[in-house]
Amino acid sequence: MNTLTEMLSRLTLGRALLVGVVVAAFYYFLVFDSGANLIQAQAQSAARITELSAQIDRDQQKLDAAAVYKKTAAEVGSTINKLLSLIPEQFGMADLMRIVSEEAKVAGSSLATIEPKTTSVSAIAKEFEEVVVSVDLSGSFIQHMVFLSNLTKINQILIVRKLTLNSEREAKGDEPPLINLKAEIVAFRYSGGAKPQGTGQ
Numbered sequence: 093m094n095t096l097t098e099m100l101s102r103l104t105l106g107r108a109l110l111v112g113v114v115v116a117a118f119y120y121f122l123v124f125d126s127g128a129n130l131i132q133a134q135a136q137s138a139a140r141i142t143e144l145s146a147q148i149d150r151d152q153q154k155l156d157a158a159a160v161y162k163k164t165a166a167e168v169g170s171t172i173n174k175l176l177s178l179i180p181e182q183f184g185m186a187d188l189m190r191i192v193s194e195e196a197k198v199a200g201s202s203l204a205t206i207e208p209k210t211t212s213v214s215a216i217a218k219e220f221e222e223v224v225v226s227v228d229l230s231g232s233f234i235q236h237m238v239f240l241s242n243l244t245k246i247n248q249i250l251i252v253r254k255l256t257l258n259s260e261r262e263a264k265g266d267e268p269p270l271i272n273l274k275a276e277i278v279a280f281r282y283s284g285g286a287k288p289q290g291t292g293q
Contacts, residue, residue, distance in 0.1 A: 178249045179220060183281040185211065188223050191246060192277050199239035201231035201273070214280060223279045230260060232268040243277070251278040 185208045196203045209224035229236065236257070243250050254276045261270035 178247065179280045179282050180248070181282045183223065183248075183279065185223055185225065188225050188277065188279045191248075191250075191279075192225060192227055192243075195242040195246075196227070196229055196239055198242060199231070200235045201229040201239050204228040204230055209276065213283075219283060220280050221283045223281060224276055226276050227274070229273040230270060231273070233257075233271050234268070236271060236273045239273075249280050252276070253278060 189206055189208065192206060193203060205226075205228040207226045209226060211221055211223050214220040214222045229239065231239075240252060243252065252275050254274070256274045258272045258274075259269055260272045263269045
């Protein structure tokens with residue numbers, strides 16, 4: 093204690109000022125924080141947050157794109173499967189003739205003739221074949237319309253072409269006019285580009 097008192101008693105005003113400056117400098121450089129370090133740390137944190145946010149946005153865009161692709165692929169696959177179900181591979185002339193005959197009977201039309209035509213590669217695509225029959229029906233106009241309508245309800249693509257309607261008999265009493273219908277009924281089957289099997293197949 094005496095030693096400290098002696099040291100302080102020997103300090104002049106100039107020496108005291110010098111000691112104060114040294115202590116203040118020591119405190120400033122080693123202890124005092126002006127806030128520069130805190131500001132720098134905050135800036136680095138903000139930059140990191142911005143970087144992470146941008147990365148999250150990029151990842152979300154990738155996820156969204158993947159979800160869209162998955163949905164589109166599923167829809168395309170479903171469409172292709174539906175198309176193939178409407179254009180079966182195992183389908184022949186006998187199948188088409190059976191369908192046409194049954195629908196004519198359901199409609200009440202009289203089937204005079206049904207004849208197979210030549211099976212040929214479809215103009216739509218070489219992977220498909222056209223199976224064609226010609227029909228000759230007699231009945232009322234309503235019966236023919238029911239027949240044609242029923243063909244559209246078959247779970248298969250059927251096309252009616254070369255359709256003609258001609259009067260066979262005028263109305264008689266309560267009986268409607270008798271109409272003759274002639275047409276070609278076309279169905280399709282998937283062949284994968286193989287050679288057509290020909291008439292009656």
